Amino acid sequence: MGVVSKCLISAGPTREWIDAVRFLSNPSTGKMGYALASEAKKVGLEVTLVSGPVCLPPPPGVTLIKVESALEMREAVLEEFQNSELVIMSAAVSDHRPDFLSFEKLKKDKFPDQLKLIRNPDILAELGEIKLPSQTLVGFAAETEDHLLHARSKLITKNLDWIVLNDIGSPLTGFDSDTNEVTLLSRNEESVSLKISTKTEIASGILEIIWK
Ligand code: C5P
Numbered sequence: 001m002g003v004v005s006k007c008l009i010s011a012g013p014t015r016e017w018i019d020a021v022r023f024l025s026n027p028s029t030g031k032m033g034y035a036l037a038s039e040a041k042k043v044g045l046e047v048t049l050v051s052g053p054v055c056l057p058p059p060p061g062v063t064l065i066k067v068e069s070a071l072e073m074r075e076a077v078l079e080e081f082q083n084s085e086l087v088i089m090s091a092a093v094s095d096h097r098p099d100f101l102s103f104e105k106l107k108k109d110k111f112p113d114q115l116k117l118i119r120n121p122d123i124l125a126e127l128g129e130i131k132l133p134s135q136t137l138v139g140f141a142a143e144t145e146d147h148l149l150h151a152r153s154k155l156i157t158k159n160l161d162w163i164v165l166n167d168i169g170s171p172l173t174g175f176d177s178d179t180n181e182v183t184l185l186s187r188n189e190e191s192v193s194l195k196i197s198t199k200t201e202i203a204s205g206i207l208e209i210i211w212k
Contacts, residue, residue: 007045008084009037010077010091010123012052014070018115019102027175028092030054032140032166035203036088037062043207045086050076052091070094070120077123081130086211088138089124090164092175096120128159138162138210144169148183155185162186162210172196184209 011033016024030051037049038059047062050073058064065080067073070093081087096117124139131137139160141151144167151165165183168174173181173196181196184206194205 004044004046005085006083007040007047007086007088008050008077008080009033009040009047009087010050010073010089010093011037012054013092014052014073014094014120015068016070016094016097016120017068017101018098018106019111020105022106024094024096024098024117026092026094028052028054029176030056031176031178031199032180032203033088033090034059035199036090036206039200039203039207040086040088040211042204043211045211048080048084050080050091070097070123074121074123074126077127081127085134086136086138087127087131088206088210089127090140091123092142093123094120122158124160125158131159136161136210138164138206140164140166142166142168142175148185151183151185155187160187164206182206 012030013025013028034056037047040047041061049062050065065076067076097120099116099118127137137160139158141154141163143150147165151163155163163185172179179196180199180202183193185191192209194202
């Protein structure tokens with residue numbers, strides 16, 4: 001049997017804690033990333049899934065690394081990156097974290113009226129800078145407007161091989177839905193659309209295109 005290729009996937013939201021009971025986050029459920037991890041395993045890849053907090057069972061046969069914040073996700077992803085031939089970042093990483101953290105629950109009258117935010121590192125862009133020609137790097141673009149324009153610009157600025165454009169403006173393709181509809185754009189100017197189907201079918205379609 002030949003050497004098994006390794007695949008690294010990020011999924012889910014991140015949580016940026018403010019105090020013991022409050023955080024900044026987004027409605028990502030991790031369904032798309034978990035479906036990609038299951039399908040990648042099925043096509044024979046050795047899969048590591050770095051996941052923010054979600055309510056999904058771990059995909060069988062996949063190494064699951066659980067994280068919470070964007071900084072933790074970055075650390076886990078960078079640790080695995082060099083050994084991975086295929087890297088798919090589908091996590092909805094919080095772009096900001098509060099510059100303030102209390103380990104106790106703050107009383108209402110102690111909670112700050114204004115929160116100062118710090119920009120989180122862009123994990124995918126960092127990977128784009130260090131990636132080798134032998135690695136395939138895939139990002140997601142969740143857009144509500146000027147979809148193709150934004151996706152193309154991310155493909156270039158983050159130095160990706162493929163970007164998966166996801167219209168989150170519709171309830172059938174948004175964060176918590178079981179279905180999705182995507183367009184894949186490649187650095188070689190290929191463009192492939194996958195019509196609305198279950199996230200499992202979309203995941204399988206994405207892998208067929210990016211991992212030939
Ligand atoms: O620029 P934007 O956040 O829309 O890009 C989305 C892509 O970048 C996704 O693949 C997401 O996983 C990744 N990303 C990241 N780190 C961030 C923000 C986004 O890896 N801080």
